[in-house]
Amino acid sequence: MSLDADERAALEEERDFLLASLDDLERERAAGDVDDHDYRTLKADYTSRAAAVLRSLDRTDEAGAATPAPRSGRVRASSRGRRIATIAGIALVAVLAGVLVAQSSGRRGSGSLTGLDVTAASSRISDCQELEQAGDADGAIGCYDDVLDAVPANVEALTFRGWLQVRQFDVEDGLADLDAAIQLAPEATAPYIFRASGRARSGDAPGAVADLAAFYANDPADDEAQLAAQFSETIVSAALDTCIDGDVEGTLPVAEVLQCYSDVLEVDEGNAPASIYLGWLIARSGVDDDMALRRLDDGLAADPSISAGYVFRAALRAHLGDVDGALADLEAFAGIDAPASQQAAAEQVRAAIDAGEDPLPARPRE
Known part of the structure; x- marks a missing residue:
């Protein structure tokens, strides 16, 4: 896809507007001028639109030399962290079942479908869950099948059959059910949290953290949020590993990286690595x-041990003419046991400062 100069200028103007709007939104929230619901709604809208614009620009940029970003100084996720934790099955189903039934009650019609009316279908789902809790997974799946044969658009049956299939390692079919449930009930919470677990099992950590962000954007009940917190940390850690690797190595498009960092911060507002790497991307x-x-400042304030953040901020401060601040960051960096790649990047920044050069020329990446 190619863009003429006017089309590209329009996209760049929209990009600048959306990023500035995100910045304004953060200030308004800090000042108490916007409530949590409006904040989440506007942030999701601005972020998705910005990602779409960046994706359009990303496809048309010519490949250019980009300064390699040093790896984060944070502790890498352990093998335990990379293995996404699953939710405590029975406890989570018990909590979310009631919520999901309440959320979907307004969508239920009357009458019957192939001999099973909707009220009976709801009662039958309770039978399916009893089979599931008794350890009869095959019987439970067959029970959900019966409900869906009668009422194909039953959100509860799709959700719980999908979640059971994920836990039975039939992830592909489970995700298909959860996709259908979300299409039918995008305002629900349970399908997102279950799909997050399924995506994590399949290795799609960025997709999993996006589902977590959608889950929280739908205002989950306190008990739901507490249960989700049991495994969100490992999903966030795995997503950051994937996105930082893709960002540093240039293997992920800018729009996907932006969306990933934004989703992580939606789930974990104070996440220092996400704030630092988002600041560096911007x-x-x-x-x-x-x-x-501001993003770099926030991230380093939250976790001063992330050595890469000092290199990033030194480069940006020097770019802005704050040489003293840049040198202070390099001094702080020198006091941290950092990887060789970061040390080389710090030396490049210092050499640019000594030569009176800009260590951070603006350069979009393909």
Whole structure:
């Protein structure tokens, strides 16, 4: 796909507007001028639109040399962390079942379908769950099959059959059921949390964290949120590993990386690595230096041990003319036991400062 100069300028203007709107939204929330519901709704809208614009620009950019980003100084996820934790099955189903029934009650019609009316279908789902809790997975799946043969659009049956299939390692079919449930009930919470677990099992950590973000955006009940917190940390850790690797190595499009960092921060607002790497991504784009600096400041304030953050901020501060601040960051970096790649990047920044050069020229990445 190619764009003429006017089309590209329009996309760049929209990109700048959306990123500035995200920045304004954060300030308004900090000042108490926007409530949590409106904040989440607007943030999701601005982020998805910005990602779409960046994706359009990303497909048309010519390949250019990009300064390699040093790896994070945070502790890498252990093998335990990379193995996504699953939710405690019976406890979670028990909590979410009631919520899901309440959420979907308004969508139920009357009458019967192939001999099973909707009220009877709901009662039958309770029987299916009893089979599931008794350890009869095959019987439970057959029970859900009966319900869906009668009422194909039953959100509860799709959700719980999908979740059971995920736990029985039939992830593909389970995800298909959960996809259908979300299409029918995008305002629900249970399908997102179950699909997050399924996506995590299949190795799609960024997709899993996106589902977590959607789950929280739908205002889950306190008990749901507490249960989700039991495994969200491992999903966030795995998603960050994937997205930081793709960002640093240039194997993921900018729009996907932006969406991933934003989803992580939606789930874990104070996540220091996500804030730092999002700040670095914005700094490299040359779109909003103030926003980039705030993200780097926030991340380093939350976790001063992330050595890469000092290199990133030193480069940005030098770019902005704050040489003293840049040198202070390099001094702080020198006091941390950092990987060789980060040390080389720090030396490049210092050499640019010594030569009076800009260590951070704006350069979009393909």
